[in-house]
Amino acid sequence: MGILEVSNLNLSINGSHILNNLSVKFEKGLVYAVVGPNGTGKTTLGFAVMGIEGYKEYTGDILYKGESLAGMNIYERAKRGITLAWQEPARFEGLTVENFIKSSIKNKGRDIVEDALEKVGMNPDEYIFRAVDKGLSGGERKKIELASILAMKPELAILDEPDSGIDVASLQNIFSAIEFLKSNGSTVILITHSLEVLKRAEYAFLLCHGTIIAEGSVNKISKYFGGKCIPCDHKNIPEEKVMK
Amino acid sequence: MSVEELIKAAGIHAAVSDKNTGRLVINRDKVVDSNVIPGLVIDAKEIKDGVDINFILKENTIIENPVHLCFGVTDKKAIQKIIMNVDIRKNSKISLIAHCVFPNAVDVKHIMDAKVKIGKGSKYSYFERHIHNEEGGIEVIPKAYIELEENSRFKTEFELLKGRVGTIDIDYEITCGKASVMEMTTRINGRGNDTINIKESGNLVGERSRGVLTSKIAVRESAKANIFNRMIATGDYARGHVDCKEIIQDNAVAKAIPIVEVRNPKAHITHEASIGSVDSKQLQTLMSRGLSEDESVELIISGLLS
Numbered sequence: 001m002g003i004l005e006v007s008n009l010n011l012s013i014n015g016s017h018i019l020n021n022l023s024v025k026f027e028k029g030l031v032y033a034v035v036g037p038n039g040t041g042k043t044t045l046g047f048a049v050m051g052i053e054g055y056k057e058y059t060g061d062i063l064y065k066g067e068s069l070a071g072m073n074i075y076e077r078a079k080r081g082i083t084l085a086w087q088e089p090a091r092f093e094g095l096t097v098e099n100f101i102k103s104s105i106k107n108k109g110r111d112i113v114e115d116a117l118e119k120v121g122m123n124p125d126e127y128i129f130r131a132v133d134k135g136l137s138g139g140e141r142k143k144i145e146l147a148s149i150l151a152m153k154p155e156l157a158i159l160d161e162p163d164s165g166i167d168v169a170s171l172q173n174i175f176s177a178i179e180f181l182k183s184n185g186s187t188v189i190l191i192t193h194s195l196e197v198l199k200r201a202e203y204a205f206l207l208c209h210g211t212i213i214a215e216g217s218v219n220k221i222s223k224y225f226g227g228k229c230i231p232c233d234h235k236n237i238p239e240e241k242v243m244k
Numbered sequence: 245m246s247v248e249e250l251i252k253a254a255g256i257h258a259a260v261s262d263k264n265t266g267r268l269v270i271n272r273d274k275v276v277d278s279n280v281i282p283g284l285v286i287d288a289k290e291i292k293d294g295v296d297i298n299f300i301l302k303e304n305t306i307i308e309n310p311v312h313l314c315f316g317v318t319d320k321k322a323i324q325k326i327i328m329n330v331d332i333r334k335n336s337k338i339s340l341i342a343h344c345v346f347p348n349a350v351d352v353k354h355i356m357d358a359k360v361k362i363g364k365g366s367k368y369s370y371f372e373r374h375i376h377n378e379e380g381g382i383e384v385i386p387k388a389y390i391e392l393e394e395n396s397r398f399k400t401e402f403e404l405l406k407g408r409v410g411t412i413d414i415d416y417e418i419t420c421g422k423a424s425v426m427e428m429t430t431r432i433n434g435r436g437n438d439t440i441n442i443k444e445s446g447n448l449v450g451e452r453s454r455g456v457l458t459s460k461i462a463v464r465e466s467a468k469a470n471i472f473n474r475m476i477a478t479g480d481y482a483r484g485h486v487d488c489k490e491i492i493q494d495n496a497v498a499k500a501i502p503i504v505e506v507r508n509p510k511a512h513i514t515h516e517a518s519i520g521s522v523d524s525k526q527l528q529t530l531m532s533r534g535l536s537e538d539e540s541v542e543l544i545i546s547g548l549l550s
Contacts, residue, residue, distance in 0.1 A: 191433055
């Protein structure tokens, strides 16, 4: 039994089929990549696992440690050890970085907050009292989002496009943070269309038109994805041979 | 509740103990403690149902430590009228912290009528913090007219975050002279059947005068809020901004009416207003961190009102 098993998942948004009979299994303690071009359903899969509003009405099932997540809200899933880092993190007027990160660790000590910020390459003295609002750049809020997840030490961390908005100099901090999550026993799912992020995984799934069409080593998927999907020449409509 | 407990509820024990800190402590219509420091004149006369205060900061006087005012009522039922005439003379600087504490209020009316004049080149800040109980049996009616002379600075914050609001009717009007700057911020957390009425007006008459009116209001359950912010610019190169943010939950109702009036083509005023429930993405982010919906809403509102 994997930590997360998705079985025959079908999910539509506003009448469009986004996930089509998707089945995928994740084992505990590994770093996975779910790759695919834009619009293939990667984020939708992440949202369905987290239970985001608008993504809970599906057919099929999602099992977490053998328990079905059907009917559970976000809070109930988070209490079980699942969390999500958004591709575009929310802004919180007036809420300091310290209080934002502390909220995810039941207000434990500042030392945990500082440690998490350092791991994503942010100087705590410079950021801890700043508000997580428009005063921070998108990249800064992205790193703070990741820091809050590092502090939590979740069982399952879904990171949606963890490198988006991050400058080249800070990418290594992001990759180190992924390593840190793994070293603490977290299962990590990287949702990405980036070859660089894909290379940080231990196993990969290729998503096309809302279904897994290939899986395997990072090397294998990287070659296929880099060779055939960038750019996608069939506009996310799978070729017949791809669907085999 | 004794006066000592009033001071403790206001959190000004340290200030009351310090001979170098100016202060005035009023319980209903009685002056119970005061301390005047060089350059500062506080003349407080007890009147029927309240106190009439003349507050003068002499020319060229800089007072570094904040001066503490405590306007409280320890009775369950009372009317308290505070009349304040504040004269900050030129080239001076002072900050006041007013603690308005009503720990036992069941039927209390707190009326404040203030006239403030800030002289040329002076800086005056006034921070008013209200602490109410959970009964909601209080009516707060603060009214103030503030006049800023050339090159003066005025900053005021009104905070009512602890306890039930009851009913509040704020009416502030500020007139800004040449190159003066004013900043007015109101932060209120309403619950139950609280009623919040705010009327703030800024008149930027002086050349290069500047002003910002900011309201941050949260209303839940059946509370109501009506925010009327008006900024008028007539001075050359006057600059103003009006910002109203309201969060509503449950059956609460919030209304914002910003009025922006520019009578000089060289002046410029901006405004923004947002009213609505807690942002869905913010809520879901915090819930994905293991906070319940109620905990998440509380954290988001506390951030807005901070």
